[in-house]
Amino acid sequence: MSNLTLMIVLLAVLAITYQLGLVRTRQIAGHNATLRMHSRPHHYGVMVGLWTVLPAFFIFIIWSWSAPWALNQLLIAQLPEHIVNDPQELRVAIRRISNLAANFGIVSEAATWEIQAATFLSDARQLSQTLMLALMTTVAAAGALYGYRSISPLYRARNHIEKILQIVLVICSSIAVLTTLGIVLSMVGESLRFFSFVSPMDFFFGTTWNPRFSTAGVGEGSLTGDQGSFGMLPLLAGTFLIALVAMSVAIPLGLLAAIYLAEYASPKMRATAKPIIEMLAGIPTIVYGFFALVTVGPFLSMLGAHIGLDIRATSALTAGVVMGIMIIPFISSLSDDIITQVPKSLRDGSLGLGATKSETIRKVVLPAALPGIVGAILLGASRAIGETMIVVLAAGNSPSLTANPFEAVSTITVTIVNQLTGDNDFASPQSLVAFALGLTLFAITLILNVIALVIVRKYREQYE
Amino acid sequence: MKTNSTLKMKAENVRVFYGANEAIKGIDMNVYQNEVLAFIGPSGCGKSTFLRCLNRMNDTIDQCRVTGLIELDGQDMYDPRLDVVQLRAQIGMVFQKPNPFPKSIYDNIAYGPKLHGLASKKSELDDIVESSLQKAGLWKEVKDRLDQPGTGLSGGQQQRLCIARTIAVSPEVILMDEPCSALDPIATSIIEELIDELKANYTIVMVTHNMQQAARVSDRTAFFHMGEMIEIGSTTEMFTKPNNKRTEDYITGRYG
Numbered sequence: 106m107s108n109l110t111l112m113i114v115l116l117a118v119l120a121i122t123y124q125l126g127l128v129r130t131r132q133i134a135g136h137n138a139t140l141r142m143h144s145r146p147h148h149y150g151v152m153v154g155l156w157t158v159l160p161a162f163f164i165f166i167i168w169s170w171s172a173p174w175a176l177n178q179l180l181i182a183q184l185p186e187h188i189v190n191d192p193q194e195l196r197v198a199i200r201r202i203s204n205l206a207a208n209f210g211i212v213s214e215a216a217t218w219e220i221q222a223a224t225f226l227s228d229a230r231q232l233s234q235t236l237m238l239a240l241m242t243t244v245a246a247a248g249a250l251y252g253y254r255s256i257s258p259l260y261r262a263r264n265h266i267e268k269i270l271q272i273v274l275v276i277c278s279s280i281a282v283l284t285t286l287g288i289v290l291s292m293v294g295e296s297l298r299f300f301s302f303v304s305p306m307d308f309f310f311g312t313t314w315n316p317r318f319s320t321a322g323v324g325e326g327s328l329t330g331d332q333g334s335f336g337m338l339p340l341l342a343g344t345f346l347i348a349l350v351a352m353s354v355a356i357p358l359g360l361l362a363a364i365y366l367a368e369y370a371s372p373k374m375r376a377t378a379k380p381i382i383e384m385l386a387g388i389p390t391i392v393y394g395f396f397a398l399v400t401v402g403p404f405l406s407m408l409g410a411h412i413g414l415d416i417r418a419t420s421a422l423t424a425g426v427v428m429g430i431m432i433i434p435f436i437s438s439l440s441d442d443i444i445t446q447v448p449k450s451l452r453d454g455s456l457g458l459g460a461t462k463s464e465t466i467r468k469v470v471l472p473a474a475l476p477g478i479v480g481a482i483l484l485g486a487s488r489a490i491g492e493t494m495i496v497v498l499a500a501g502n503s504p505s506l507t508a509n510p511f512e513a514v515s516t517i518t519v520t521i522v523n524q525l526t527g528d529n530d531f532a533s534p535q536s537l538v539a540f541a542l543g544l545t546l547f548a549i550t551l552i553l554n555v556i557a558l559v560i561v562r563k564y565r566e567q568y569e
Numbered sequence: 570m571k572t573n574s575t576l577k578m579k580a581e582n583v584r585v586f587y588g589a590n591e592a593i594k595g596i597d598m599n600v601y602q603n604e605v606l607a608f609i610g611p612s613g614c615g616k617s618t619f620l621r622c623l624n625r626m627n628d629t630i631d632q633c634r635v636t637g638l639i640e641l642d643g644q645d646m647y648d649p650r651l652d653v654v655q656l657r658a659q660i661g662m663v664f665q666k667p668n669p670f671p672k673s674i675y676d677n678i679a680y681g682p683k684l685h686g687l688a689s690k691k692s693e694l695d696d697i698v699e700s701s702l703q704k705a706g707l708w709k710e711v712k713d714r715l716d717q718p719g720t721g722l723s724g725g726q727q728q729r730l731c732i733a734r735t736i737a738v739s740p741e742v743i744l745m746d747e748p749c750s751a752l753d754p755i756a757t758s759i760i761e762e763l764i765d766e767l768k769a770n771y772t773i774v775m776v777t778h779n780m781q782q783a784a785r786v787s788d789r790t791a792f793f794h795m796g797e798m799i800e801i802g803s804t805t806e807m808f809t810k811p812n813n814k815r816t817e818d819y820i821t822g823r824y825g
Contacts, residue, residue, distance in 0.1 A: 371631075450668035454731065456629060458681040458738055459658030468680065473671045 108169070115162060119154045122249050126153030129256050137258055144263035152262040155269060156252030161245040168237045176229050183222050202226055292547065295540035302534035303335045308541060311336020314504035314515075316524065316535050335538050337545065339506040343421065343514030344546075347496060348489040350425025350510050351432055355485055358429070359436030360478065366437065367444035368466055379438065386434040394498035397427035402499055414511060419501035421510040428495050435485040443477030444470060476560050483557035487550040493518035517546045575602035576643075577742065577772045578623065583637035585618050585627065592618050594796040595637070600742070605768050607783035607804070608776045610793030611824065616776045619793070620744050623774060624660040625653050641742070658685055661735035665747040667727035669719030669734075674711050677719040677730055678702065681738035697737055704770075705733035706763050725756025732763065736771075743767065745775035749782065761786050780820060784808050792816045 127150040134142050142149075180202065181189055188198050198219070201211045205223035215223075256262075300308070316333040362382060366375050402418035405426070409416030416422060447470050455465040471478070501513020504520065524539040531537075578600035585593035593615045600606055608616035618627070625646065627633045639646045646656060658681070669677050678698040681687075688694035698715070702708040707729045711722070719730050728748060735743055745764075749757040764773060764786050777783050783790050784804060791801040792813070800807065800816045811817045818824060 448668070450664055450666055451670060453626065453629070453662075453664060454668040454670065454734075455680070457624065457626060457657055457662035457664070458684065458734065459654050459656075460681075460684050461654055464684060468684075469670050 111165065115158050115165075118161075118245060119158045122157040122252070123147075123150040123154035125249075125253060126150035126256065129153075129253060133256060133258070140258040142258045143261050148262040148266055149256050149260075151266055152260075153249065153252035153256070155266075157245050157249040159269075160248050161241040164241050164244055165237065168233075168240075172233045172237070176226065176233065179229060180222060180226055183225055185218055206230070289544075289547070292540050292544045295537055296544045298532075299534055299537035299541045302537070308335050308337055308538075309545075310338065312338045312506055314339045314520070316538060333535070335534065337517070337542065339504045340515060340517045340520050340542070341545075342506050342508070343500070343504065344490055344516040344518070346421045346508065346510060346514055347425045347428065347500060347516060348486055350422055351428035351489040351492075352482070352486055354426055354429025355432040355436050355489075356482060359433045359485070360440055362433065362437040363440035363444060364466060364471075366441045368462070368470070379441065383434045383438055385431060386438075388431070390431065390492065390494035391498075393427050393431050394494045397423050397495055397499035401427050409511065416511040417501060417513050419499050419513055421500060421512065421514045424496045424500040425510065427499060428489055428492055431492070431495070432485040432489055435488055436481050439481035439484065440474070440478050443474045443481065446477075447473045476563060480557040480561035483553050483560070487553035487557070490553070491518065491546060491550050493522060497522055517542050521546075576600075577602045577641070578774075579638075579640045579643075580619075580622075581638040583619070583622060583635065583639060585615070585622060586634040586636075587630075588632045592796055593622070596798045598791065598798065598801060600772060600774060602772055603768055603770075604788045605764060605773045605775065605786055607787035607790045608774070608793055609778075609780055609783050609790060609819075611819065612778075614793040615796040616791075616793040617746055619798075620746055620774060620776050623742070623744055624657050624662055626657075626662065628653065658738045659740055660742045660744060661738065661740035663728070663731050663735055663743065663745045663748050666751050667724055667731055669722070669727050669730050671718065671720055673716045674719045674722070674730065675715040678734050678737045681734060685738055687738065701733040701737040702730075704736050704767070705729045706759065706766075707733055723756070725752050725759060728752060728756070728760060729763065732760075732767075736767075740771065742772045742774065745773065747776050747778055750778055757782070780808075792819065794819070 127146050130142060130146040130149040134146070177199070180199065181195070184195075184198060188194050201215070202219055202222045203226065204211050205215060205219060206226040311334055313334040313336045316335055366379060366382075370378060398419065402420070402423040405420075405423055406416045406418040451469055451473060452465055455469040456462075460468070496516045496519050500515060500519065502515050502519055502523070503513040504515040505512065507514060521539045521542050524536055524542075576599055578598075580596055580598040583593055583596045583598075584591060596619060608620060610616050621627045622635055622639060623646075625635075627635055635647065641656070641659065645651070670680060672680070675698055678701050679688075679694050682694060682697050688697055699708060699712075702711065707726060710726060711730075719727065722730060728751075732743075732748075749760050752760065761782065764775070767773060775787070787804045789802060790804045790807045792799045792807070792811075792815075794815055800811060800813045802812070807816065808820060811820060
């Protein structure tokens with residue numbers, strides 16, 4: 106039975122036991138003229154249903170999580186000693202055996218011990234599945250019985266459901282938190298493996314990025330001169346250069362748009378224009394990417410030729426300009442909200458002193474909204490630094506340490522894409538560097554986001 | 570009580586519309602130099618709306634339309650050729666809720682003078698700030714912390730800061746829209762004393778919700794009801810023998 110079928114069966118059982126609980130409750134309520142049921146019938150129904158399905162479901166989760174590991178241990182116990190002692194060979198052997206057990210083909214002839222182990226594995230899997238089903242059925246039946254029997258006028262099903270709901274909510278929110286934590290931990294783990302090949306000093310402060318691709322992966326040669334240089338400074342410089350160009354496009358345009366929307370536009374205009382500007386954020390970045398590649402790049406290059414500047418079609422400028430357009434709504438929308446939140450009394454005060462509207466905006470409204478606007482800008486910046494697709498297509502992918510936006514550069518994100526695509530051993534520094542880069546990127550955006558959030562929060566406290 | 574007879578402002582048949590709704594229904598009024606004129610009346614009677622007509626603050630509200638004639642020193646205030654910015658510097662306004670800018674105390678006061686170029690040197694600006702704060706009775710309390718944010722002051726101090734800010738652009742008339750309604754009794758009495766002192770140099774028109782306050786500080790009082798001005802006259806007279814039955818009912822607390 107596949108897991109999908111199992112889930113469908115569990116849902117069906119839930120529906121059936123719910124009905125059972127409902128019927129039972131009505132019966133009891135009918136017999137008991139003196140005592141009113143504490144909760145409504147459907148509360149009891151849900152109660153019975155959950156008692157039946159939830160424990161079984163937990164068993165399913167725990168079993169599916171732990172059984173493969175247990176089976177693996179049993180399998181290793183079966184294998185010849187010389188295989189077990191070599192981690193590299195053990196990995197290969199286990200992969201071959203599970204392929205055999207699942208009736209997939211494997212490369213080269215299978216050895217006898219491999220076939221034996223595969224038979225053992227497939228038998229054990231079958232047994233484990235049967236055991237799990239049996240256990241689930243027993244627990245579900247017991248739960249159903251317990252739930253069914255406990256229906257009585259004094260049983261506070263309604264309050265119990267409230268508690269279960271709360272637990273479900275806690276679980277859901279902790280999944281999000283735990284996922285973040287898990288991602289960070291796995292990145293830290295892989296990064297540490299990378300730093301066992303390349304020293305952090307060379308990585309963080311090296312000025313040359315040239316990871317020679319070697320299919321050999323971890324070989325004798327790769328530990329010496331053969332492994333290339335992993336200095337991330339050119340990538341960091343490229344990232345910040347593009348982000349800088351993007352922000353210098355997005356900040357003025359976004360901020361001025363926000364001022365127009367918040368202060369000058371009629372309510373009708375604002376209601377129409379704001380969603381349209383926000384639509385810019387909804388365009389897939391790959392579309393921006395080829396817009397940059399096909400339209401903006403050649404245009405900028407041509408423009409440069411006219412005024413005597415040598416601008417490459419794919420350059421930091423191209424990627425930055427297009428990215429800036431993408432970020433406009435982040436800045437304009439947030440800033441607009443923040444500017445609108447500045448109390449009217451401040452504007453009245455300034456106007457009452459004889460200031461014009463634009464003086465009021467420049468000298469009173471904007472300074473009052475500044476912390477929030479800075480927060481919006483930082484959020485936009487962290488978006489710019491993490492952006493990938495536009496840069497992959499339009500930045501030229503050349504990891505050089507330069508401050509000239511007319512030249513091709515490469516960024517951290519682009520490099521991660523390069524290092525992980527293609528045929529590469531995941532144990533080689535060439536691939537592992539992606540994790541170190543990812544972690545660095547994560548740290549940068551995290552710091553920016555935290556600063557932005559702190560600023561925005563501080564600003565909120567001021568006016569509430 | 571002697572009132573000055575020099576005419577400062579004059580309103581004739583003033584009507585204010587919010588969309589199709591007529592909020593002020595034809596008001597005639599004279600304001601005399603160096604008097605304190607109080608507007609009283611129940612909520613929603615139009616006293617604040619009318620006050621905001623007197624420095625054209627209603628211009629900032631969409632769909633608000635003002636008809637009739639309002640003059641300042643014989644000059645039509647709603648003349649399209651008139652510079653409204655200049656006008657608002659002549660007629661200052663203090664609002665219901667203290668609204669200091671999120672700047673330092675010094676910058677709060679210096680804001681207006683800088684805007685209108687009233688000081689050419691830093692020392693002149695310093696003088697304006699000091700004299701304004703002194704006139705508003707705040708100098709002693711804040712002279713050592715002029716660089717601290719105005720929002721950090723107490724409510725009563727903030728309101729006096731706003732009055733000082735208004736004085737700093739040397740207005741001729743000061744409009745006050747319930748200046749004490751957000752303040753405690755002690756802060757209120759300080760502001761009331763201040764109004765009494767300011768009368769020597771400025772003409773003051775104030776809206777108040779508090780009839781005792783009107784009786785304490787004003788020379789003349791106008792009673793508003795449902796967008797109309799029912800009665801205007803000497804405060805002592807109005808509070809002792811009002812001409813109109815509705816005024817009497819309001820003052821004696823029968824409604825409002």
